[in-house]
Amino acid sequence: VSTSKVSPIAMTAAGHASLAGLPGKHLKWPGKTRRRFKPGDQIVRQGEPGGRAFVLDHGWTYSSVTLHNGSRQITDVQVQGDVANLQGLVLPSALFDLTAITAVDAFEISLDESSEDTPAPDYANALPRMLAKESAVIATRLASIGRRNALERTAHFYLELWFRLRPTGQSSDAGFSCPMTQYLIADALGLTPEHVNRVLRDLRTLGLASHQRGWFSLLDKDKLAGLAGFDSAYLEPVTVA
Amino acid sequence: VSTSKVSPIAMTAAGHASLAGLPGKHLKWPGKTRRRFKPGDQIVRQGEPGGRAFVLDHGWTYSSVTLHNGSRQITDVQVQGDVANLQGLVLPSALFDLTAITAVDAFEISLDESSEDTPAPDYANALPRMLAKESAVIATRLASIGRRNALERTAHFYLELWFRLRPTGQSSDAGFSCPMTQYLIADALGLTPEHVNRVLRDLRTLGLASHQRGWFSLLDKDKLAGLAGFDSAYLEPVTVA
DNA sequence: CGCCGACTTGATGCCACTCAAAAATAGTGG
């Protein structure tokens, strides 16, 4: 575990959402239950029994819903330090699919059934906040898709990623390494891949941002934030007291 | 409290999302902290300090975000038995506005600061599930707005309301009393009021459903569910074991 | 070198928005 980029302690130090400090006797705390996934791996399937989640140590994942007509909506993206399948941890079954975008290195955590009804204080304290924050992120994207046009929406999405990567040191003023394809971005934003492509061209033309060959360049953060009407308040990290 | 339509016990009996069974010493449990609001009242404002929420005893409310351009997105609607401002309860400040649609009768609940770090078992058990469920509801609407057209989206929305009202006895096979205006529905679905009106006309013409003078008529539930691709799995009520 | 996934561009069409205005309904005070 010494090579882990995100030890429980480091996560707390970063002020990032974290399960650090959870007493091991109530959660099967990781280190031993380390899991690896390849790009495209289906980590969790909708309807699967719940009770387990994954703290990402490295790599990106996404949660998605697939509709009856076959189209797909990505509800959230998880990066280093995030907990994937958080709802699945507390609900009897998973409501969404969880898929690896990149190679993923994660700690699997699960509820210890024997003590499920008497979780430890810290656990009860941190988990609700993390769930509330996730809820806020999804609600904000809901507002984006419902009330922003494609350009604003795309700008907002990248800014959110940039802010979320900040505490892990994966994003700088220059930008960040972004493994998402235009197909994935389209599924996250409720657009078509073709239109995402045009929007990215426009952002480039406007000199605001550019996403090419796996790298997102933040060219003019203020203008981009102005265009998107971005306010980072909803992203304030959850700290475990 | 004897006239309350939703006593803690009744809520549990209905199998509905509920804080029933919470030991009063950890939450300032209501009965005494009853609150009333008039239609249109702003109950909670974005940015307000958190720590409090409202269990609806009667009436409807909605949570919303207002964007920089002035447009508004309703993230969720709350009905009898639901907890409004649930995220606000556990986060330091409210992220959304909470507004009364109808006259509202609610119990205000708040965290007892003195025991915040050591919540009771039942509390820690129920709250995360309720948060996870709310998250699921929002994510499902995200999928609706992102990937369903206006007709499917509207159909899905009414079916969700119908299902959520079911355990409280407020909806029947015939339909339910619905106080939402076409403006509100538009704000919930990311549409314009004019288009909502046209969609409702279409649903009426198709003989699937009708919403007039405050009453929603469910004319053909199966066809409506087929059109919307509706699956009620994400609405399974949270039971407090 | 050949293949396959990701990206790019163009032409065309439609769904939902915008703007405008009237009709119906609900709410209010005299």
Added chain:
DNA sequence: CCACTATTTTTGAGTGGCATCAAGTCGGCG
């Protein structure tokens, strides 16, 4: 109970943003 008003609902005409369909082109990798 009835005028008066505000809100909500309804309809129309015109437009545009994004989808759809259809080809390419680029780049990584076996």
